[in-house]
Amino acid sequence: MTDCIFCKIVAKEVPSQIVYEDDGILAFKDINPVAPVHVVIIPKKHILNINDITEQDVKLIGKIFVVIKELAAKMGVANTGFRIVANSGSDARQEVDHLHFHLIGGKELGNKIG
Ligand code: 5GP
Ligand code: ZN
DSSP, X not given: OTTOHHHHHHTTSSOOOEEEXXXXXXXXXXSSOSSSEEEEEEESSOOOSGGGOOGGGHHHHHHHHHHHHHHHHHTTOTTTOEEEEOOOSXXXXXXXXXXXXXXXXXXXXXXXXX
């Protein structure tokens, strides 16, 4: 998608601090971190949000969670704890319309999820 910032990051047209990459998945540091560890994990292919995931994406989405597990360990938060957030749609204030999972940790995150 030409006007999608995350597709531009995938295409390396926009620089980012990449922490993981394979054929189908990219993970990079959030430009505006809310915690000491704040990584965004995305499928390379443009999926709008969770509403647009299909059966064909089952392997890809499953792999994303294996990557999340490995990144949590790599970033040093596997044992202390972390939160995964996937904003979908306007009530969740999804800003970037390309499916992504926030991996947030490195501090006590509090009990608010809404
Ligand atoms: P959302 O609110 O859509 O779940 O979150 C989008 C996230 O993408 C935000 O946390 C925002 O800081 C991050 N973001 C937006 N544009 C860029 C960018 O150009 N580079 C990086 N690294 N992160 C971005
Ligand atoms: Zn995109």
